[in-house]
Amino acid sequence: MTQEELFKKLIAHSKEYGFVFPSSEIYDGLSAVYDYGQNGVELKNNIRRYWWEAMTKLNENIVGIDAAIFMHPQTWVASGHVGAFNDPLIDNKDSKKRYRADVLIEEWMDKQREKAEKEVEKARKRFGDSFNEELFRKTNPRVLEIEEKINAVNHRMVQALEQNNLVEIKKIIEDCEIVCPISGTRNWTDVRQFNLMFETKLGSVSDDASTIYLRPETAQGIFVNYINVQKTGRMKIPFGIAQVGKAFRNEIVARQFIFRMREFEQMEMQFFVRPGEEMQWYEYWMEKRMRWHRAMGFGDNKYRFHKHEKLAHYANAASDIEFEFPFGFKEVEGIHSRTDFDLANHQKHSGKKLQYFDPDINQSYIPYVIETSIGLDRTFLLVLSAAYAEEKIAKEDGTTDERVVLRIPPALAPVKLAVFPLVKKDGLPEMARKIMDDLKFDFNCQYEEKDTIGKRYRRHDAIGTPFCITVDHQTLEDETVTIRYRDTMEQERVPASRLRKIMSEKVSLTNLLRQI
């Protein structure tokens, strides 16, 4: 089976077993938006809890918040998103390459400048020692002509960008006869504005309402609350603030199932440190976050670090944790050293002091920030794709059988255990119900009596239920039941009275957290 086939099967399996549905599917769906189903929501909640507890429970100096999705519009000016998430783009129809229109024009201007320089060089060779460069630049008609052209284009471009005049930008590209560096043609599409932030209106009357954005990242909710949390929680540097929540990006191309969605959930932690100590904390969190991933037990070789060579506007170091998805190694988490970029800009734009007084060194400063940012939906996809397995089983009569099993870590599995009566009579259902009623306060359980026992086992394999409890005739005699293990398909007979203790141990999130 190719990886592509595997991925398709995974998507089909996700739908068939109630993990992920296309959004508003009865209306044909909505591009790159998905809903979590009855099993998906359980798995997602469990992953979220695993992260949340790993952050806030295991670290005394990390606390959580839950900031609103709507934020003051100035937030996004300060963070740089209004500038950086707003690009005029143009496509070349022949090479199918996409460019930033303003970059194309700037590159054209650079080329013109090179031309002028060549004229100057030529003249320098011709005139030798008597060459007066300044005079030549001021008087040579060719150089003057080029410079005039550059200035005119630059003026037009700046004005067009300011007025957001996309038609004019395209006209500049046409007038300058700019060609695609790849295809060499001038077969361009219209210039389009891509704003990655979703806009909406705050206020009921749209006329005097102000435009606000759906947050494109959750981090800013932490930065604007940093001083509140620090003061009211009496936090001392180094400390962290964790948050889980939805973020929204109007991606040009959203693809690969739930890997890149327009509405997605981030689990972010911003760790505030003393300036100059950021690199050691950066290393610390890279290592610590990798351990969190590996504790899930999908295999260390499935993960790798990817160091960013080209850094974002706010960072002085950045690495991704990549996981080997069916479509290749892809980012699930970023660990970024964001310097004091965000806090310093919020201080500047808000006029509020965001400094921290450090009693140890008797100094005030704006803290530096190490960010760990992981996609919850991506982690969900990670767990599903790592857990999904198709197995061949040798049967007693020599034939082979197949089963689909999700080897989800028990602590994360949507349903922890299923309780079955072996047959639907002789008082076995009643006995099974009684056991189920006792266990349901502690675990997410399901009771099933329909179909043969084998079918019921397979059904629960398919949704990743790690344990099946079967009540048989012997149970009526000595109150023992069997536990059937999902991964090995082996069974073990235990007293029903011990079930709660045994299961607590096996599905414990605490035990998973201890492995980090």
Next chain:
RNA sequence: GCGGGAGUAGCUCAGUCGGUAGAGCAUCAGCCUUCCAAGCUGAGGGUCGCGGGUUCGAGUCUCGUCUCCCGCUCCA
């Protein structure tokens, strides 16, 4: 956005030359009782993604459109 592929029952798919929409699995009810999906009987479930056009007649031909998958592109 461009190129390729796809869309028929909950799932996987068949549907010939344009002539009354099918199978297996699943679901539900009943029978049977057996620890690894396959027994028996019956039932429900479809505007063939959506909308035009051609035709006496369209799941099938044609045009448009939407959605999904793959590649390019984009990606704090």
